[in-house]
Amino acid sequence: MAVLESLYPLVPQRYKNAAKHGAAFVNRLSSSQRMKPNFLIIGAQKAGTSSLFKYLMRHGHFLRPLLKDVYFFDRNYRKGMEWYLSFYPSVAAQKQREGQLGGPVVSSEGATHYILNPWVPERVRQTFPDIKIIVLLRNPVQRAISHYFHNRRMGSESLTSALEAFQKEQERIEAEEKRLFSDPDYSSHDYDSYTYLTRGRYAEQLERWFEHFPREQFLILCSEQFYKDTDRHFRAVCKFIGIPEKSLDIYRAEGKGTNRQEQPDAVEMARDYFRPHNEKLFELLGERYDWPSLKDA
Numbered sequence: 001m002a003v004l005e006s007l008y009p010l011v012p013q014r015y016k017n018a019a020k021h022g023a024a025f026v027n028r029l030s031s032s033q034r035m036k037p038n039f040l041i042i043g044a045q046k047a048g049t050s051s052l053f054k055y056l057m058r059h060g061h062f063l064r065p066l067l068k069d070v071y072f073f074d075r076n077y078r079k080g081m082e083w084y085l086s087f088y089p090s091v092a093a094q095k096q097r098e099g100q101l102g103g104p105v106v107s108s109e110g111a112t113h114y115i116l117n118p119w120v121p122e123r124v125r126q127t128f129p130d131i132k133i134i135v136l137l138r139n140p141v142q143r144a145i146s147h148y149f150h151n152r153r154m155g156s157e158s159l160t161s162a163l164e165a166f167q168k169e170q171e172r173i174e175a176e177e178k179r180l181f182s183d184p185d186y187s188s189h190d191y192d193s194y195t196y197l198t199r200g201r202y203a204e205q206l207e208r209w210f211e212h213f214p215r216e217q218f219l220i221l222c223s224e225q226f227y228k229d230t231d232r233h234f235r236a237v238c239k240f241i242g243i244p245e246k247s248l249d250i251y252r253a254e255g256k257g258t259n260r261q262e263q264p265d266a267v268e269m270a271r272d273y274f275r276p277h278n279e280k281l282f283e284l285l286g287e288r289y290d291w292p293s294l295k296d297a
Contacts, residue, residue: 034085035063035094038106039132039241040124042209043115045199046146047138048223050254053110055234061243063089063097063107070109073124074117075187081127106241113192115205119184125212132241133213138223139291140200140278141270145263147196156193162266166273169197197273203280222289227253 041049056062065087070076072084088107097105114120115135124131138146148165151157159165173195176188209218219240226233230251238245282288 032085033091035088035091035107036085037065037088037108037128037131039108039134040114041108041110041112041134041136042120043112043135043199043205044137044143044202045112046143046150047112047136048226048253049110049112049136051251052134052136052226052234052237054254055230055248055251056108056237058248059238059243059246060101061097061103061105061238061246063094063105065089065107065109068109069111069113071111071113072109073111073120073127074113077119077123078185103244104242106243108241115202115209116195116199118181118208121209121212129213131217133209133218134237134240135206135218135220136223136226137202137220137281137289139289140197140202140274141267141291143200144196144270145266147199148263148266149261151193162196162263163269165194166196166266166269169194173198197270200270200274201277203277203284206281206284220285224289224291 041052043049050068053064053068057064067087070084070087072079076083087109094105094107114124124133144166145162148157148162157165159168173188173191176191177198179186180188180191206220219237221233221237231247234251235245235247278289278291
C-alpha cells in the first residue's frame with residue numbers, strides 16, 4: 001500500500017480524474033444518501049483556493065468530494081443533482097467521522113469559474129439558498145500574470161508574452177462571451193482560458209452574486225492578507241463554515257508556478273486597466289486592500 005501511495009503523485013491528472021468520474025458513476029446509485037455542500041469556494045482563480053482546500057482537508061472536520069472542482073453549476077448543470085451529489089462523500093461516512101470527532105463535519109467544492117459565470121448565482125440560489133460562499137480576491141495584476149504563466153505551463157497559451165495575451169483578450173473571447181451570456185447551456189474553453197483581465201473585474205462578478213444572496217452568507221478574503229496571516233484567516237474560515245476553529249502545524253502555499261518571468265509592459269498595462277475596477281470593488285466592499293503595483297512586489 002505504501003508503494004502505491006508513493007506512486008500516486010506520478011499518475012497524470014487526467015487518469016486520476018477519469019478514475020474519480022468512474023467512482024462517481026457508481027455513487028449515483030446512492031445519490032440520495034450523499035452529503036450536500038455546506039459552502040462553496042467560488043474563486044477567484046489563482047487566488048489561493050487550492051491552498052485553502054488543502055488546509056480544510058487537513059482539518060479533520062471536512063470531507064472532500066471526489067474532485068476539488070466538480071463544475072456542476074456551470075459546465076454540467078444539465079446532468080442534474082444526482083450526478084452532482086455522486087461526487088460527494090456518503091452521509092454514512094459523515095456520521096462516522098462526526099462520531100469520532102464529536103462535532104460537525106462539512107463538505108464543499110472549490111470551483112473557481114463559479115464567480116465568473118453569469119448563470120451560476122441564480123442556479124446556486126435555487127438549489128441551496130442558505131449555502132455559505134467563500135471568495136478569495138488576489139491583486140488582479142498579479143492574478144492575471146499568474147494566470148498567463150499557468151496557461152503557458154499547461155500548454156494552452158501560444159502567445160509568448162503576457163502583454164500580447166492581454167491585448168488580444170477581447171478579440172479572443174468576444175464572440176464566446178456573447179454566446180455564454182445568451183445561452184445558459186453553453187460553456188467555452190477559450191472564455192475559461194483567456195479571461196486574464198476579465199477575471200480581475202471582481203466588483204461586477206460579486207454584484208451578480210449579491211443580487212441573489214445576502215451579504216452575510218459571504219466570507220470575502222484578500223489573498224495577500226490570507227497568506228500574510230494564514231492561521232488567523234483559516235480560523236475565521238472554520239468559524240464561518242461552522243467547524244471547530246483549529247490551527248494547523250504548517251501552511252504551505254499550493255499551486256505556485258515556477259516559470260514566472262518579468263513582464264514590465266504587461267504589468268503597466270494591467271495596472272492602468274484595473275485601477276477603476278479596483279476602486280469600484282473597494283466601494284462595493286467598504287474596505288480597501290493594500291495591493292502593490294507589482295513594480296516593487
